[in-house]
Amino acid sequence: MTELETPDRLSEARAALAEALSLHDRGDLEAAEAAYRQVLAQNYRPADVLPLLAGLLGRLSRPEDALVAWDHLLAIEPDHQVALHEKGLTLHWLGRTEDAIVALERVVALEPDNATAIGNLAVVLADAKRNLEALRLFRRALALQPDNLHLRHQVRRLGAGAVPFWHIPMMNDVPRNDAFEAAIRAAIGQRGGEARVLDIGAGSGLLSLMAARGGARRVVACEMEPMIAEMAQHIVAANGYADRVTVHAKPSTELTVGAELEGPADILVSEILSSDLLTEKVLDTFEDAHRRLLSPDAIVIPRVASAMGCLVASENLADYAFVGDVSGFDLSAFGAFAPQRLPIHGTMTGWQRLSDDLELVRLDLRQKKHDATLARLRIPVTAAGRAIGIVQWMHIDLWDGVTFDNHPNGYHDGGWLQVLHSFPEAIDVTAGETLDIAVGHDRITLILWPLPPEPA
Ligand SMILES: C[S@@+](CC[C@H](N)C(=O)[O-])C[C@H]1O[C@@H](n2cnc3c(N)ncnc32)[C@H](O)[C@@H]1O
Missing domain, CATH: 2.70.160.11 (Hnrnp arginine n-methyltransferase1)
Incomplete structure (x- = not known):
């Protein structure tokens, strides 16, 4: 029989826990903390007491101390899902984003259907600017809880945050679109359907789709914003042109002839002009394309x-x-x-x-x-x-x-x-x-x- 298991010590520990719970219930958090610590000192039901203590420390706005309590619990039960989840949230609170991601990833691995944990991991990933991973996780959580408005809001917020406000009106700009399509068709008419077309800054994939519809059989597109690139891949496939158009989630500066492009492109189509022409780095991008990605007599649209x-x-x-x-x-x-x-x-x-x-x-x-x-x-x-x-x-x-x-x-x-x-x-x-x-x-x-x- 250990010391705690002696009837006296056991009833003393039980009484201390009852007292701690009652103080906690009454909102006397400082006194409850002391009482919980006394119970822990007697090593009485630590796996039950530590979550209560950690939660209380969180309410007292003492994340560092709460973290110690969650770690103590994890030392006893390494896969304690609540402890891992709360530890992740506490680390996030403390601004330790990378550590928070590690903890929350473990929870999600242990509980693949826990929409709350998946959503929380997504929040932290979004904070770490890992937006595409965050979006995928929000979508996964939403599939588990389709009516959850918070998750719907986050999916929409992240998508909208990755795309500047002008993108949709730009796609709806019929004179712009018609001008590009006319030029793309004329260029393909001149160079033939086997001409290699390079679309820098695919966006929705619109100009690549125009090229494919205009007869180009080898269209390579790149889009540097990963979330937009994923969308372009989806749209190209949904429109039935995946066999002719390949979208790479990369800036054009990371494309190479011999890898993404089989050979130098014969036609460059690229609409990366900002309202003041220059701020989307059109000069750097076109110069780089001329130097590395285009044939010497390539057609450039716009010229x-x-x-x-x-x-x-x-x-x-x-x-x-x-x-x-x-x-x-x-x-x-x-x-x-x-x-x-x-x-x-x-x-x-x-x-x-x-x-x-x-x-x-x-x-x-x-x-x-x-x-x-x-x-x-x-x-x-x-x-x-x-x-x-x-x-x-x-x-x-x-x-x-x-x-x-x-x-x-x-x-x-x-x-x-x-x-x-x-x-x-x-x-x-x-x-x-x-x-x-x-x-x-x-x-x-x-x-x-x-x-x-x-x-x-
Ligand atoms: C103005 S939008 C045009 C989208 C589409 N081409 C269209 O005309 O509807 C430009 C897109 O190019 C992308 N972009 C800009 N410079 C790029 C580069 N050097 N490499 C890859 N993507 C680029 C931006 O992220 C943005 O989505």
Whole structure:
């Protein structure tokens, strides 16, 4: 008979546990903790007492101490599922994401149908930016609990979080789509169905599907966002083109001829143009493709992209670009942080044109190499006003007679917004004068900067 098993010690331990439970019930958590520890000191029913103590420590907002209690329990029962689950959540609370994932993965391995544990593992993976794994787990949990709105919300939240807001309107942009399809068909018509087509930035797979429908039998696509790539694979298969289109979940810079591409591509189709042309790194991507992935005479779609723009005045937009006196204080210094580029909806925002349309920057995407540029552009002013900057849009040339633009006068709710490039300060101008600006790019952003007039 051990010491605890003596009738006196046993009844003493039982009484201590009863006292601890009663204190716990009454909400006297500090006293309950002391009582639980006394019970544990007597080694009485530790597997029952430790979860109570750990839970209590959690309520006292003492995650480190709770973790010690869960570890103590796991030392006794290494596969204790509640302990592993709670340990995982506690580690997550403490910001120890990788350790939390290990603990929760063990729970899910032990309880493959525990939707709560699967969902919690997904939450932690999402926090660790492992979004595709998280999404798959949320879907798995949802299959177990189809009516669980929390899980549905998480599936939708993660999917939406991986895809920028403009993606759906872009796919619904019929003039854009028609222009790309016309150019793709013309290119395949010229090079034949055996031409190798490379689609960089597959998105939904739309341009690859157009190429396959247009007769291309060898289409290789890549999409660097894994969740979108998985969706493109699904959509390509669902539309019956999986035998002609292969989607790789990779950035184009990780493709190689001899691996994903059997040989250099004869046709490049790629729509990775941001509203200001450059911020999706179109120059780096096209240069890399020319250098490593394309045949020397490859057709490139689009072949030229231009940033177009005009000088504007706007009371509304001025409030986004400048700040001065506010509530009787001078806050003008904060203007140093004003956005240089402000996406705007050209037809919904009030602004007035102070010049004709001008080509600001022209990118010939057939060129193998691009340098940063900067040049003086003289803008003839056509109306008097307070010029706050340049409203810019794009014009792309895809094939002979096939162009597309999002000119603010005629373009509604497509994939591209127009962009206000605000000046550091507003400039009063009058009709008939000329305003000089420096225009160019640093390869990833447009540069538009007002200049003093040139000396006569
Ligand atoms: C503007 S969307 C176009 C999608 C589709 N091609 C279309 O036209 O509907 C561009 C997509 O390209 C992807 N992307 C951008 N640069 C990429 C690159 N270098 N390699 C692979 N994917 C890229 C982005 O993640 C995004 O999903």
